[in-house]
Amino acid sequence: MFSRDFFTGLVRVVAIGLGTIGATGCAVAQQDSFTLITELPPGFGIKGEASYVPRMGENCTVPPRSGKNYPGKQFFEQELNDEAQTAHFEVPLTSNEGGCPLVLKSFGYEVDAKYGAARLNLGRDYTGISFQDGSEDTLTPPLPTTLQKQCEWLFRTVGTNRYIAKILKCKSAATPEQANGTVAEGPLQRAQLAGKTIKVVFSVAKEEQPYMGDTWVKFPEGWKRCMGKSLDDPYAFCRGNTTDFKPFKMPDGRECTIYPNCTE
Structure with a gap:
């Protein structure tokens, strides 16, 4: 979805999003853009990609990429930070x-x-917002x-260790203003x-879950890793055996028998 070199020219875009916009710039922006505020919890960062398509009824096509220029796209970024962070981005609704x-x-x-101190202790996923045409006078449901x-x-668990x-x-996810949850996934008009x-x-869910079913058993103190066929079994499905478990290591190297408390 994203490539490393597409962030050429990103500083200019982010400066618009993060900086204070003067009264004249704000008035112009409001005619053809909206403000997108992104709130991130500690340890998170995002790269944002606004994508554009030909307006309805137009027969033209988006020009192909030329060098580091990406026609029909704009890019935004909030770098990973150990603290919670908020950023403001001015997102154009149209382009040419x-x-x-x-x-x-x-x-x-x-x-x-980030879930650990090491460089590879990193998780990544993709999500987004979609948009569609609509009449300003006949919009249902209302804009959240x-x-x-x-x-x-x-x-x-991964690897022999x-x-x-x-x-x-x-x-x-639905918010209180989206009581029935129908607005949660858009598209917005x-x-x-x-x-x-x-x-x-x-936001981050307070309770973590195993990635794969029938590999851990939950106890009041936490989760225990099933033994499987042996200590060397990389899959180690429980298959009804809820008494034999094997140790594992935390990202920081601690030897543990129960997750996330490490020791019983």
Whole structure:
């Protein structure tokens, strides 16, 4: 979805999103853009990609990529941070590339999160927001002011030393203003967005779950890793054996018998 070199020119875009916009710039932006606020929990970072398609009724096509120029796309970033962070991005609703009128189709998030101190103790998932045409006077349901992205860690063991590794999963969730949950996954209608502010709040589930079923057994103190056929069995399905378990290692190297408390 994302490539390393697409962030050429990113500093300019992020500066618009994170900086304070003057009164004149704000008035212009409100005519054809909306403010996207992204709230991240500690240890998280995102890369955002706004994608555009030809406006309805247009026969043109988005020009092909030329060098480091990505027609029909704009990029945003919040770097990984140990602290919670909030960023403001000004997202254009329309664009024009090579004479082709474009409209915002989607805003995709690449979500990165740390679960340990090592460089590879990193989880990644993808989520986003979609947009569609609509009449400003006949919009149902109403535009939500907040979208919730619920992330959770799924844990497993890897390698002969059975180190804990985690997989990040993020999905849309309903907020109190979306009582029936129908707005949680969109799409949002562009006609309602000009000059408005949408907040996307990322949160992390308090309780972690095993990545694969029938591999751990839950006890009041935590989860125990099933023995499987032997200590060397990489899959180690429980298959009804809820009395034989094997040790594993935390990302920091601690020898443990129960997760996440390590020792019983």
